[in-house]
Amino acid sequence: MDEGILIKGGRIISFPGGLRGEADVLVRGGVISRVERGIMPSGEEVIDASGCLVTPGLVDLHAHLREPGMEYKEDVASGSRAAVCGGYSAVFCMPNTEPAIDNSSVAEYVFDRGVDEGLCMVLPHGAITQGRRGEALAPMGEMGSCRAHVMGFSDDGNPLVDSEIMRRAMEYARSMGALIISHSEEKSLSAGGQMNEGYYSTFLGLRGMPAESEQIGVYRDLCLAEKTGARLHLAHLSTAGSVELVRTFKRRGIPVTCEVTPHHFSLNDSELLSYDTSLKMNPPLRSAANVEALLEGLADGTIDAIATDHAPHALHEKETEFDAAEFGVVGLETCLALVVTKLVETGVLSIEDAISKLTAVPARIMEMERRDYRARIQEGDPANLVVVNPEIEWTIDPLVFKSRSRNTPFAGWKVRGKVLHTIFRGRMVVQDGELVMRPPGVNEEDKTIVPTAASGRGAGEGG
Amino acid sequence: MNEDVNGHRHLLAIADVDRDFIISLLDSARSFAEVSTRPIKKVPALRGRTIANLFLEPSTRTRISFELAAKRLSADVISFSRTTSSISKGESLKDTAKTLVAMGVDAVVIRHSSAGAPKMLTGWVDCSVVNAGDGMHEHPTQALLDLFTMRERLGHLEGLKVAIVGDIDHSRVARSNIQALNKVGAEVLLVAPRSLLPERIEEMGVDITGSLEQALEWCDVLYLLRIQLERVEESRFPSLREYTLQYGLTKPRWQNLKRKPLVMHPGPMNRGVEIESSVADEVESVITGQVTAGVAVRMAVLYELLGGSHG
Numbered sequence: 001m002d003e004g005i006l007i008k009g010g011r012i013i014s015f016p017g018g019l020r021g022e023a024d025v026l027v028r029g030g031v032i033s034r035v036e037r038g039i040m041p042s043g044e045e046v047i048d049a050s051g052c053l054v055t056p057g058l059v060d061l062h063a064h065l066r067e068p069g070m071e072y073k074e075d076v077a078s079g080s081r082a083a084v085c086g087g088y089s090a091v092f093c094m095p096n097t098e099p100a101i102d103n104s105s106v107a108e109y110v111f112d113r114g115v116d117e118g119l120c121m122v123l124p125h126g127a128i129t130q131g132r133r134g135e136a137l138a139p140m141g142e143m144g145s146c147r148a149h150v151m152g153f154s155d156d157g158n159p160l161v162d163s164e165i166m167r168r169a170m171e172y173a174r175s176m177g178a179l180i181i182s183h184s185e186e187k188s189l190s191a192g193g194q195m196n197e198g199y200y201s202t203f204l205g206l207r208g209m210p211a212e213s214e215q216i217g218v219y220r221d222l223c224l225a226e227k228t229g230a231r232l233h234l235a236h237l238s239t240a241g242s243v244e245l246v247r248t249f250k251r252r253g254i255p256v257t258c259e260v261t262p263h264h265f266s267l268n269d270s271e272l273l274s275y276d277t278s279l280k281m282n283p284p285l286r287s288a289a290n291v292e293a294l295l296e297g298l299a300d301g302t303i304d305a306i307a308t309d310h311a312p313h314a315l316h317e318k319e320t321e322f323d324a325a326e327f328g329v330v331g332l333e334t335c336l337a338l339v340v341t342k343l344v345e346t347g348v349l350s351i352e353d354a355i356s357k358l359t360a361v362p363a364r365i366m367e368m369e370r371r372d373y374r375a376r377i378q379e380g381d382p383a384n385l386v387v388v389n390p391e392i393e394w395t396i397d398p399l400v401f402k403s404r405s406r407n408t409p410f411a412g413w414k415v416r417g418k419v420l421h422t423i424f425r426g427r428m429v430v431q432d433g434e435l436v437m438r439p440p441g442v443n444e445e446d447k448t449i450v451p452t453a454a455s456g457r458g459a460g461e462g463g
Numbered sequence: 464m465n466e467d468v469n470g471h472r473h474l475l476a477i478a479d480v481d482r483d484f485i486i487s488l489l490d491s492a493r494s495f496a497e498v499s500t501r502p503i504k505k506v507p508a509l510r511g512r513t514i515a516n517l518f519l520e521p522s523t524r525t526r527i528s529f530e531l532a533a534k535r536l537s538a539d540v541i542s543f544s545r546t547t548s549s550i551s552k553g554e555s556l557k558d559t560a561k562t563l564v565a566m567g568v569d570a571v572v573i574r575h576s577s578a579g580a581p582k583m584l585t586g587w588v589d590c591s592v593v594n595a596g597d598g599m600h601e602h603p604t605q606a607l608l609d610l611f612t613m614r615e616r617l618g619h620l621e622g623l624k625v626a627i628v629g630d631i632d633h634s635r636v637a638r639s640n641i642q643a644l645n646k647v648g649a650e651v652l653l654v655a656p657r658s659l660l661p662e663r664i665e666e667m668g669v670d671i672t673g674s675l676e677q678a679l680e681w682c683d684v685l686y687l688l689r690i691q692l693e694r695v696e697e698s699r700f701p702s703l704r705e706y707t708l709q710y711g712l713t714k715p716r717w718q719n720l721k722r723k724p725l726v727m728h729p730g731p732m733n734r735g736v737e738i739e740s741s742v743a744d745e746v747e748s749v750i751t752g753q754v755t756a757g758v759a760v761r762m763a764v765l766y767e768l769l770g771g772s773h774g
Contacts, residue, residue, distance in 0.1 A: 197662050198662055198663060199662070199663040199666050201661070201662065202638075202661035202662055202663055202664055202666075202667070203478070203638075203667070204578055204579065204600060205578035205579075205597070205598050205599035205600030205601065205635060205638060206578050206579070206598075206599070206600075207599075208661075208662060210662075275578075275579030275582050275583060316555065319555070319557055320555055320556065320557070321556055321575065321577035321579070321580050321583065322577055322578060322579045322580075322583075323576075323577040323578070323598070324577065
């Protein structure tokens with residue numbers, strides 16, 4: 001059944017180490033069986049990767065796949081398809097679903113839906129508090145030991161107002177070996193806000209969200225992480241002050257990590273002059289000076305990872321008055337190209353550092369070797385690979401997105417860097433930029449790949 | 464004035480127009496003002512054209528002013544409010560707009576609580592759009608009628624010293640006036656506590672003071688904004704009483720002035736808050752004059768958008 005895949009002539013990026021030079025990669029039986037130059041084909045599907053990079057499959061720390069509850073925006077199936085077209089092998093999805101992912105049943109439901117699709121790992125983050133209401137802790141231990149092995153916990157868009165609960169959540173998470181992921185925001189300062197507070201919010205008459213709202217939240221969470229010794233990951237930083245705070249606390253040895261999104265490093269708040277609701281997100285696009293600080297933070301390593309904050313919304317939720325429009329942009333299918341275009345081509349990051357922030361770093365933050373994911377291209381490893389041509393220029397067209405939603409501010413952008421092929425567990429899921437359709441029912445064996453998972457779930461359940 | 468790809472002209476913001484447009488519009492408004500003094504207050508300029516007033520936020524004077532302006536130009540006018548339109552039934556602005564287009568209107572005059580709504584509307588309709596006030600963004604026709612009033616009363620705009628007092632942050636009137644006054648060469652001083660000023664408003668080309676006394680000494684025009692009680696709940700200032708003490712045009716302040724500025728207000732006035740009642744009575748003719756000017760200016764705007772070789 002599996003003749004294997006031979007990727008010929010690509011430049012290998014593998015971690016630790018980074019760029020390895022040209023080699024062929026032979027994939028067989030779901031794993032990487034050989035990595036060397038001049039492998040002769042013997043019946044495998046051969047991919048010509050000359051001029052391309054062969055990298056580990058990408059890992060997104062922060063996506064909203066909307067299932068269960070808001071499937072009209074996205075579901076695990078459409079989200080998985082978008083993810084693999086963007087080069088991802090694993091997507092961590094946020095618990096702001098309906099119902100929230102705040103117990104093992106919902107976590108397993110989402111996880112299993114990902115397994116059913118079989119295109120990439122769909123790995124739910126759990127809520128810190130029940131119903132994301134910020135009142136009572138959700139069962140982190142139960143979620144951690146269920147099939148989904150939830151390790152990251154976040155109330156995401158509903159940041160914990162009560163600092164006492166955040167403190168106890170961090171203490172408890174520490175004991176569970178879990179990670180607290182914080183959308184840090186002092187909501188009383190940003191209530192009603194539609195965009196970054198600054199000259200443009202004044203000019204446009206839109207209520208502003210000051211940088212201080214984020215920074216006060218970041219500072220509180222850093223202080224509590226220092227006090228409790230918990231591992232903290234800060235989501236989507238957007239301001240110079242936040243980056244500086246993280247820099248300071250990292251210097252003090254606090255185990256904190258953080259991420260930025262492509263939209264925050266690619267765009268600034270002057271773009272809002274168009275009142276284009278696809279530019280509305282939280283945290284908002286900040287001023288050009290803040291964007292500069294993000295680039296600096298990326299370059300000096302203060303910012304660990306790049307995550308999409310993929311937040312799909314239906315057309316009617318964006319095609320409305322600015323005040324009424326939903327917050328968020330989709331990002332899975334455009335992230336890599338924006339990283340290449342805005343960070344690598346501009347010299348902010350080397351290609352290997354950029355790929356590291358999309359693979360090895362997020363994998364380390366989420367301890368993904370426990371899930372048999374390694375950002376490494378080495379004999380014997382599970383074959384989660386992506387072949388990227390960093391030179392190809394293409395135009396972003398939301399109409400061809402695999403995501404169910406099209407809310408992107410990047411429509412019409414000419415970008416460089418295209419995902420050509422994505423291989424997940426040895427199987428080609430994207431070929432020449434197109435999804436590979438597969439016969440149904442062949443992925444049943446995938447369910448046992450997570451080593452500690454006792455998959456007792458029958459086929460078709462919960463579909 | 465913006466012109467879109469279909470050749471429709473819009474008035475969305477003072478930010479979009481230049482000095483020459485403003486001055487020529489004020490000139491044109493002067494001749495339309497004459498129409499309103501005739502026994503038969505009507506000209507056939509827009510006969511056969513249809514104008515829809517889409518007022519999705521409560522408004523009396525602006526809505527009536529636009530309606531009157533359209534009628535005096537012989538246009539047909541239809542009016543929608545939030546309660547009489549299907550918006551109250553959950554219809555989106557886009558669908559409402561499409562409905563209006565299907566009815567064949569030539570212009571939509573829109574008042575909306577959401578900044579940017581008029582601009583969005585231009586993407587959904589196949590006709591001209593006039594912004595009659597959008598959220599905290601702009602109220603361009605108000606600024607034009609204010610400039611008209613200043614020029615008629617004081618004879619010039621260039622070099623005029625205008626102090627705007629009050630809740631600048633929430634005021635679309637202030638944003639439009641600041642930009643319009645800057646464009647015609649007037650100087651603008653904002654008078655308010657910092658808590659009622661938006662971020663980086665200085666960059667719009669204004670000076671700022673916290674002292675009404677200082678402003679009164681300086682200004683040719685004192686423009687008072689309406690103060691709303693809900694700002695107290697938002698902790699923008701402690702109480703209406705304190706506001707009046709600090710920023711109200713009280714009788715003693717007014718009487719002490721050797722050189723009295725032109726006092727203006729976009730209405731409706733809060734007597735006893737931003738202006739003491741007896742002072743209001745004294746300066747009322749200017750404020751009602753603004754209302755009269757409003758009709759003439761809006762006639763000029765509608766004619767500019769729909770009349771002549773355009774439309």
